[in-house]
Amino acid sequence: MRLRWSAPAIAFALAACGSDEPTAPQTFEQQMCIRGTIAIGATVNGTLGTNDCDIGDSYIESYRLNVVADTTIDISMTSGVFDTYLFLLRIRAENVDSLDLVTFDDDGGGGTNSLISGVALLAADDYLVVANGFDKSDVGAYVLTIVP
Ligand SMILES: [Ca+2]
Numbered sequence: 472m473r474l475r476w477s478a479p480a481i482a483f484a485l486a487a488c489g490s491d492e493p494t495a496p497q498t499f500e501q502q503m504c505i506r507g508t509i510a511i512g513a514t515v516n517g518t519l520g521t522n523d524c525d526i527g528d529s530y531i532e533s534y535r536l537n538v539v540a541d542t543t544i545d546i547s548m549t550s551g552v553f554d555t556y557l558f559l560l561r562i563r564a565e566n567v568d569s570l571d572l573v574t575f576d577d578d579g580g581g582g583t584n585s586l587i588s589g590v591a592l593l594a595a596d597d598y599l600v601v602a603n604g605f606d607k608s609d610v611g612a613y614v615l616t617i618v619p
Contacts, residue, residue: 557585
């Protein structure tokens with residue numbers, strides 16, 4: 472298991488990615504490839520691809536997780552076609568420099584699947600669930616589930 476997330480590194484990687492588009496600054500949604508929201512108890516069927524956000528050694532796309540009451544959850548990411556990697560970030564403000572790493576997992580779900588278990592969330596906070604592949608060849612269909 473490796474720790475790859477740090478806000479400055481990601482900000483740099485994402486900025487470098489967009490360097491051939493000199494004028495329009497990207498929104499936070501574009502920078503983090505936010506595909507929507509995910510609710511506690513919900514399942515999302517997603518597809519990670521080479522058109523998603525490039526963080527240097529792999530791709531990401533993400534989902535906002537809104538919390539209405541303090542709670543403890545599990546987050547599962549599985550794929551039959553690639554090696555998954557999963558992050559949970561806290562959003563302090565709407566930019567890539569204001570994301571805190573809460574926790575992450577590579578293979579805790581068995582095989583190459585990811586599982587973050589027993590993470591405590593605070594109702595006052597806003598979170599981002601980041602679906603990631605282990606490296607750049609890790610793209611394809613996946614299933615993300617938030618279990619209360
Ligand atoms: Ca994995």
